[in-house]
Amino acid sequence: MTRPLLDVRDLAVTFPTDSGPIHAVHRMSFSIGSGERVGIVGESGAGKSVAALAITRLLAPSARLSGQVALDGTDLLQLPRSQLRHVRGERIGMVFQDPVTCLSPRMSVGDQLVEAIRAHRGVPRRAARDRALDLLRSVGIPDPVLWAKEYPHRLSGGMAQRVMIAMAISCDPELLIADEPTTALDVTIEAQIIDLLVELSEERGTAVMLITHDLALLARFAERILVTYAGSIVEQGTVGTLYGRPSHPYTWGLMQSVTGVNEQRRRRLTAIRGAPPSARAIPPGCAFHPRCPYVQEVCRREVPELMVHGGDDHASACHFAGQLARPEELREVRP
Amino acid sequence: MSERVDATPATSAATASAAGGELQDAPPAALRPSLLRQLLGDRTALLGLLILVVLGLLALLAPWLSPHDPIAQDVLNRFAPPSAAHPLGTDHLGRDELSRLLHGGRTSLLTAVALGTAILLIGTAVGLVSGFAGGKVDGLIMRVIDVLLAFPNFLLVLVVVGALGPGMVNLAVAFLVAGWVGYARVVRGLVLVARHQPYVEAAHALGFGSGRIAIRHLLPNVYAPVMVLWTLRTGQLLLAFAALSFLGLGVQPPTAEWGAMLNEAREAFVRAPQLMIYPGIVITVAALGFNLLGDGLRDVLDPKLR
Amino acid sequence: MLAYAGRRVLYLVPTWLGLSLLAFVIGDLAPGDPVRAYFQRTQGRPPTEAELAQTRVEFGVDGSLPERYLDWVGGAVQGDLGKSFSTGRPVLDELLSRLPATLELAGAAMLVALAIAVPVGTVAALYRNRLADQVLRIASLLGASLPGFFLAYLLIMLFSLQLGLLPALGYGDLRHLIMPALALGLAESAVLARLMRSSLLEVLGENYVRTARAKGLPEWQVVGRHGVGNSLNAVMTEAALAFATLLALSAIIEQIFVWPGIGRLVLEAISQRDYSVIQGFVLFAGTVFVLINLAVDLAYRWLDPRVTLQSERARTAVGMP
Numbered sequence: 021m022t023r024p025l026l027d028v029r030d031l032a033v034t035f036p037t038d039s040g041p042i043h044a045v046h047r048m049s050f051s052i053g054s055g056e057r058v059g060i061v062g063e064s065g066a067g068k069s070v071a072a073l074a075i076t077r078l079l080a081p082s083a084r085l086s087g088q089v090a091l092d093g094t095d096l097l098q099l100p101r102s103q104l105r106h107v108r109g110e111r112i113g114m115v116f117q118d119p120v121t122c123l124s125p126r127m128s129v130g131d132q133l134v135e136a137i138r139a140h141r142g143v144p145r146r147a148a149r150d151r152a153l154d155l156l157r158s159v160g161i162p163d164p165v166l167w168a169k170e171y172p173h174r175l176s177g178g179m180a181q182r183v184m185i186a187m188a189i190s191c192d193p194e195l196l197i198a199d200e201p202t203t204a205l206d207v208t209i210e211a212q213i214i215d216l217l218v219e220l221s222e223e224r225g226t227a228v229m230l231i232t233h234d235l236a237l238l239a240r241f242a243e244r245i246l247v248t249y250a251g252s253i254v255e256q257g258t259v260g261t262l263y264g265r266p267s268h269p270y271t272w273g274l275m276q277s278v279t280g281v282n283e284q285r286r287r288r289l290t291a292i293r294g295a296p297p298s299a300r301a302i303p304p305g306c307a308f309h310p311r312c313p314y315v316q317e318v319c320r321r322e323v324p325e326l327m328v329h330g331g332d333d334h335a336s337a338c339h340f341a342g343q344l345a346r347p348e349e350l351r352e353v354r355p
Numbered sequence: 356m357s358e359r360v361d362a363t364p365a366t367s368a369a370t371a372s373a374a375g376g377e378l379q380d381a382p383p384a385a386l387r388p389s390l391l392r393q394l395l396g397d398r399t400a401l402l403g404l405l406i407l408v409v410l411g412l413l414a415l416l417a418p419w420l421s422p423h424d425p426i427a428q429d430v431l432n433r434f435a436p437p438s439a440a441h442p443l444g445t446d447h448l449g450r451d452e453l454s455r456l457l458h459g460g461r462t463s464l465l466t467a468v469a470l471g472t473a474i475l476l477i478g479t480a481v482g483l484v485s486g487f488a489g490g491k492v493d494g495l496i497m498r499v500i501d502v503l504l505a506f507p508n509f510l511l512v513l514v515v516v517g518a519l520g521p522g523m524v525n526l527a528v529a530f531l532v533a534g535w536v537g538y539a540r541v542v543r544g545l546v547l548v549a550r551h552q553p554y555v556e557a558a559h560a561l562g563f564g565s566g567r568i569a570i571r572h573l574l575p576n577v578y579a580p581v582m583v584l585w586t587l588r589t590g591q592l593l594l595a596f597a598a599l600s601f602l603g604l605g606v607q608p609p610t611a612e613w614g615a616m617l618n619e620a621r622e623a624f625v626r627a628p629q630l631m632i633y634p635g636i637v638i639t640v641a642a643l644g645f646n647l648l649g650d651g652l653r654d655v656l657d658p659k660l661r
Numbered sequence: 662m663l664a665y666a667g668r669r670v671l672y673l674v675p676t677w678l679g680l681s682l683l684a685f686v687i688g689d690l691a692p693g694d695p696v697r698a699y700f701q702r703t704q705g706r707p708p709t710e711a712e713l714a715q716t717r718v719e720f721g722v723d724g725s726l727p728e729r730y731l732d733w734v735g736g737a738v739q740g741d742l743g744k745s746f747s748t749g750r751p752v753l754d755e756l757l758s759r760l761p762a763t764l765e766l767a768g769a770a771m772l773v774a775l776a777i778a779v780p781v782g783t784v785a786a787l788y789r790n791r792l793a794d795q796v797l798r799i800a801s802l803l804g805a806s807l808p809g810f811f812l813a814y815l816l817i818m819l820f821s822l823q824l825g826l827l828p829a830l831g832y833g834d835l836r837h838l839i840m841p842a843l844a845l846g847l848a849e850s851a852v853l854a855r856l857m858r859s860s861l862l863e864v865l866g867e868n869y870v871r872t873a874r875a876k877g878l879p880e881w882q883v884v885g886r887h888g889v890g891n892s893l894n895a896v897m898t899e900a901a902l903a904f905a906t907l908l909a910l911s912a913i914i915e916q917i918f919v920w921p922g923i924g925r926l927v928l929e930a931i932s933q934r935d936y937s938v939i940q941g942f943v944l945f946a947g948t949v950f951v952l953i954n955l956a957v958d959l960a961y962r963w964l965d966p967r968v969t970l971q972s973e974r975a976r977t978a979v980g981m982p
Contacts, residue, residue: 076875108876
């Protein structure tokens with residue numbers, strides 16, 4: 021098997037606080053191949069954003085990181101700080117949520133793009149400016165010359181996110197990490213942004229890691245999906261397997277809370293009970309056990325490993341993966 | 356039926372997480388019993404408090420601690436170096452420097468504290484009235500505040516005392532005229548914010564009178580910021596008071612006061628710079644005490660940007 | 662924006678009238694009769710009743726209290742603040758002739774304050790809660806506590822008497838300006854440094870700073886361009902507002918360094934009970950301060966269109982117009 025572009029092994033992130041450590045990410049392992057589009061899904065607080073920021077070490081200095089984050093064989097967690105900036109922006113581009121607040125308020129959009137280009141490419145200002153305009157055009161901003169002169173507060177959320185994407189791909193990175201890029205955007209804008217990411221990924225061969233809490237969104241985007249819960253990955257598989265044969269009870273719950281318009285009413289009733297655990301107090305054994313309808317004695321004691329149990333590397337961290345009834349049958353069992 | 360069953364755990368989980376969010380919903384700082392303890396735990400505030408307590412005690416006990424009468428002159432013994440009889444030497448009139456510093460603290464420090472507190476009471480009262488009365492009363496008070504706020508505090512004191520003439524009484528009047536505005540504005544703002552808090556609106560709805568609401572519900576909210584303001588303002592007042600005495604507009608000779616001592620020492624400062632340095636250091640330390648305490652208080656009350 | 666500016670300017674009218682009343686009352690409530698004193702000094706003998714009345718007319722201070730006030734305000738609107746009782750020259754001329762020296766001193770002091778505050782506040786923020794931050798915190802509190810009039814003499818002792826580097830007194834070239842500017846500006850630098858620190862800490866937590874890092878900018882550009890650049894706004898606003906305080910405090914420093922500024926003029930006027938100068942000064946200074954506030958407010962809005970209705974409402978809550 022060829023070496024993946026990004027290989028994350030046993031990544032753990034802990035924040036020490038006065039009232040004890042917070043375990044935001046728990047031994048997370050996954051990999052992303054070259055040009056691959058991977059979706060990471062989970063409720064808020066599941067550690068998916070923290071994991072994304074940990075990859076390029078953008079977390080607060082107090083964060084304790086362990087494990088490995090290998091980009092093309094280089095462990096980013098061991099990289100000296102001075103080298104780090106040649107990864108950020110140059111090999112890994114990043115896009116965040118709330119795009120308007122992610123742009124520097126006192127600098128024109130064009131200048132911010134030029135700055136990003138010139139951080140890694142020793143090109144003259146004029147050439148950088150031309151490239152900035154090309155980039156704006158390629159993310160679908162009409163009349164780039166005009167918009168390049170604007171300041172971020174004049175941009176709509178969708179426009180700002182396009183600018184952020186242009187900036188993230190300005191140095192042709194191998195990987196683009198998009199952390200909830202469409203949260204708080206209109207549904208139509210959301211679709212446009214996701215389509216743009218797919219298009220850019222296909223045109224440029226850029227791998228994209230899309231983080232979201234919206235499983236439905238990933239249907240039109242991802243090739244592979246990772247499901248996170250309480251700082252760990254609980255299931256992974258291709259879009260087809262995951263939508264077709266989900267094998268972790270948490271994934272079923274997520275699938276059922278996905279709302280189709282006509283089925284909205286019925287499905288909401290079977291959404292997952294309870295709230296995700298606090299990162300200060302993750303339940304022992306399987307972290308999902310307090311909310312799991314099928315909880316058994318072993319689930320309270322032993323942490324289930326993420327194990328491959330099907331084709332296409334379909335893996336699930338459930339003691340009873342592959343043995344449980346499908347969610348459709350569930351409804352009959354529990355009236 | 357299934358709706359009920361499924362909804363119940365979710366609700367209780369929501370309640371639990373709301374309880375977990377108690378940090379955000381904590382009662383106003385002043386209501387927490389641990390304010391004093393927190394203050395004592397903050398090293399900055401503690402140091403400031405310590406400085407002020409020591410200086411305050413020295414000032415209060417000055418008549419008993421001083422080796423000499425602070426205004427007794429001894430012309431044969433001018434500019435004396437430190438000795439057993441005069442631990443810090445004597446000044447240009449042969450007066451004991453240590454005794455003058457101790458008595459000077461009585462004038463400077465105690466005046467600043469008394470005047471600062473009087474200003475606080477007046478300003479807070481006006482602010483409460485303005486914030487509660489609203490309408491025309493509030494409008495008129497705000498106009499007056501606007502006019503007075505056009506001036507830096509020190510300048511207003513300077514011209515008022517300049518017009519009235521030097522002396523303690525005039526100085527006090529000038530400080531009162533200039534000082535209340537700062538408190539009134541802050542307190543009025545706090546009242547306006549607090550008036551729209553649910554618990555105050557609830558108290559109104561229950562038919563409690565304005566006076567009772569002010570005392571029971573608003574004062575606790577106003578108390579903490581006003582204490583910070585008092586600490587910082589009183590430190591500034593101490594400096595302004597010394598500055599005016601230094602300019603000859605405040606305390607008149609031969610009364611010992613730190614600023615006035617600096618002023619008197621000007622004449623001979625090439626020959627006896629220590630006569631300037633002693634009172635200068637004491638003023639600085641006293642002001643530092645207020646600033647440390649105020650800064651610490653602010654941190655305790657608003658730890659966001661620590 | 663224009664409508665807002667118009668409203669703000671209109672709003673100045675009652676404030677200015679209040680100022681003029683305050684100025685007039687301050688001058689008029691003073692004890693003693695300056696007209697009588699003026700005659701005595703210039704003529705060397707007490708005036709007769711007729712001469713006294715004549716001199717009053719000359720200074721425009723005859724008539725009843727409301728008449729005198731209206732007279733004075735009417736003149737003030739046309740730039741006539743009356744005549745000085747000590748020199749007999751128009752008050753406005755006296756004030757204007759002394760203004761440049763004060764502006765020079767206060768401006769230099771503000772530069773000193775900013776030159777110290779920005780780097781100090783930046784270092785304190787970058788080393789938040791570490792040793793450097795704690796040392797700078799104590800140092801800036803000490804700076805804020807050090808009275809200018811004491812610092813002035815410490816500077817004179819060091820630079821003039823010990824080292825012989827700078828002239829102790831007087832007005833002239835740049836070397837005369839250094840010590841007064843330092844004595845006046847140091848305390849303000851302490852205040853601004855604390856503000857710079859908290860402002861920068863807030864900015865460094867902003868999303869766009871994270872973006873700047875994610876772009877792979879060198880850390881000095883992240884902090885310098887996006888961090889410090891965006892926190893200067895708060896510091897400059899405060900500095901502009903604090904300029905009035907520096908103008909006020911410059912009176913003491915001018916007195917010490919024999920600096921021919923407006924503050925020294927006022928102190929002279931106070932010691933000579935020259936009320937027309939005091940009155941004129943109060944109105945003049947008040948007008949200047951009110952205009953500074955207006956300018957800061959409008960500039961702030963013009964430079965930062967993100968100041969929204971919401972923040973306007975928040976400011977009204979604490980009493981800002």
